[in-house]
Amino acid sequence: MSQLTLRMITRLTRLASNHRPARHQLFSTSARRPLMSTTGFTETQLTVREAVAQVCSEFPNTYWQEHDQNEQDPKEFHAAMAKDGWLGIALPESLGGSGLGISEATMMMQTIAESGAGMAGAQSIHANVYATQPLAKFGSTAQLESTIPKIISGQWRVCFGVTEPNAGLDTLRLSTRATKQSDGSYKVTGQKIWITCAQVASKMILLARTTPLEEVRKPSEGLSLFCIDLDRSSPGLELRRIKKMGGRAVDANEVFFDNYSVGADSLIGEEGQGFKIILHGMNAERCLLAGEALGLGYAALGKAATYARERNVFKRPIGQNQGIAHPLAEVYMKLEAAKLATYHAAQLYDSSKTDKTIRQDAVGVACNSAKYLAAEAAFSACERAVLTHGGMGYAVEYDVERYFRECLVPRIAPVSREMILNYISEKILDLPRSY
Numbered sequence: 259m260s261q262l263t264l265r266m267i268t269r270l271t272r273l274a275s276n277h278r279p280a281r282h283q284l285f286s287t288s289a290r291r292p293l294m295s296t297t298g299f300t301e302t303q304l305t306v307r308e309a310v311a312q313v314c315s316e317f318p319n320t321y322w323q324e325h326d327q328n329e330q331d332p333k334e335f336h337a338a339m340a341k342d343g344w345l346g347i348a349l350p351e352s353l354g355g356s357g358l359g360i361s362e363a364t365m366m367m368q369t370i371a372e373s374g375a376g377m378a379g380a381q382s383i384h385a386n387v388y389a390t391q392p393l394a395k396f397g398s399t400a401q402l403e404s405t406i407p408k409i410i411s412g413q414w415r416v417c418f419g420v421t422e423p424n425a426g427l428d429t430l431r432l433s434t435r436a437t438k439q440s441d442g443s444y445k446v447t448g449q450k451i452w453i454t455c456a457q458v459a460s461k462m463i464l465l466a467r468t469t470p471l472e473e474v475r476k477p478s479e480g481l482s483l484f485c486i487d488l489d490r491s492s493p494g495l496e497l498r499r500i501k502k503m504g505g506r507a508v509d510a511n512e513v514f515f516d517n518y519s520v521g522a523d524s525l526i527g528e529e530g531q532g533f534k535i536i537l538h539g540m541n542a543e544r545c546l547l548a549g550e551a552l553g554l555g556y557a558a559l560g561k562a563a564t565y566a567r568e569r570n571v572f573k574r575p576i577g578q579n580q581g582i583a584h585p586l587a588e589v590y591m592k593l594e595a596a597k598l599a600t601y602h603a604a605q606l607y608d609s610s611k612t613d614k615t616i617r618q619d620a621v622g623v624a625c626n627s628a629k630y631l632a633a634e635a636a637f638s639a640c641e642r643a644v645l646t647h648g649g650m651g652y653a654v655e656y657d658v659e660r661y662f663r664e665c666l667v668p669r670i671a672p673v674s675r676e677m678i679l680n681y682i683s684e685k686i687l688d689l690p691r692s693y
């Protein structure tokens with residue numbers, strides 16, 4: 259049995275002896291009972307949900323409000339998740355992980371967001387769970403042994419460096435260069451943007467060009483993936499924090515490299531194969547993001563339904579007005595539909611590892627669709643939650659303004675809604691490529 263499962267069971271046993279609250283009580287932001295239907299989930303997924311919710315219950319909404327307002331890293335939350343082994347949920351058992359799938363990791367990310375931690379809570383650990391996937395699959399034994407256990411234990415945090423100001427969604431046009439030196443090391447020069455948690459990370463999974471665009475046959479060639487040290491005391495590395503709309507507890511950064519030295523041993527897999535390597539994890543990331551969006555959406559809907567029951571205007575609960583109730587009912591159905599799409603995609607992704615009859619393009623369509631649908635459902639839920647609260651929807655104390663600020667992230671990142679629509683138009687409808 260995996261380490262994590264053992265730890266989960268140990269924890270669950272301890273919780274039971276401590277008069278563990280009923281499952282629904284773990285979701286402080288939800289209504290009287292959990293809104294999401296849990297029918298159809300596996301026992302492992304439900305165990306993950308319950309155990310992660312228990313960790314999250316130690317971090318109330320006020321914790322996330324304060325950290326958002328003060329732009330303060332939720333390091334205690336990251337440490338608590340690491341302490342119980344959750345950062346290794348989808349990493350191999352041989353490296354200290356639990357070897358569970360993306361179906362369980364998605365449930366974990368959903369549960370975090372749903373607890374009231376929102377996107378900030380999810381993003382504080384997201385890259386540790388996701389960006390480590392290509393490393394675990396393509397890294398050398400020495401690389402894995404020296405990094406993965408430290409990431410799982412929480413000693414090192416990870417960030418993911420792909421986006422560039424001059425390339426945007428056209429990732430293949432990225433221009434950060436890693437130039438090989440005579441001793442095998444590399445010098446990195448270029449700029450990344452929007453890099454989450456770079457201020458607190460010890461490592462960055464970096465995508466950079468090792469062969470100039472003009473010298474490759476296809477733009478997807480000549481890119482390489484690295485797991486580099488973020489050594490702020492070394493020359494050639496500068497971080498600038500970006501002031502942002504939501505998820506302010508986690509930092510987002512511009513990262514400038516100017517002949518920054520990285521060791522030969524930081525290259526993941528073969529030089530020039532970085533894009534193929536990174537593609538490996540992209541579908542998984544779509545599922546995790548979809549889960550995060552769902553969690554945020556259910557949290558917002560729970561808040562809205564509670565307020566609609568409790569707030570009396572014109573001598574009756576506002577939820578008695580269909581103008582309030584119907585949009586919330588509609589949001590519920592949107593979230594449930596997106597949930598089915600999300601866990602179907604995650605299950606397809608996991609099964610495709612062993613079932614070779616599942617085509618990778620089918621996995622891609624399912625994962626992209628899930629991310630799109632979950633992001634849109636979350637947006638509807640968060641918008642409705644603010645409107646249901648009237649003026650109080652604007653008050654920090656009620657949390658829904660925080661959720662609303664955060665719910666735009668799954669619509670934009672890691673791939674925008676427009677690019678998913680482009681992808682479906684082209685791959686499913688056979689329409690001409692528009693870009």
Ligand SMILES: Cc1cc2nc3c(=O)[nH]c(=O)nc-3n(C[C@H](O)[C@H](O)[C@H](O)COP(=O)(O)OP(=O)(O)OC[C@H]3O[C@@H](n4cnc5c(N)ncnc54)[C@H](O)[C@@H]3O)c2cc1C
Pocket residue numbers: 417418419420421422425426427428451452453454455505510667670671672673674675676677680692693
């Ligand atoms: C909070 C946050 C955290 C992030 N964290 C990270 C991180 O940790 N690491 C990282 O590498 N990146 C990160 N990102 C970056 C994110 O992945 C990008 O913002 C996203 O991929 C969009 O790229 P862009 O901002 O350059 O948009 P652009 O490429 O400039 O696009 C702008 C707009 O134009 C649209 N558009 C562009 N081309 C087309 C087209 N052909 N057809 C239709 N519409 C088009 C897009 O859909 C979008 O609406 C983060 C972003 C945010 C907001």
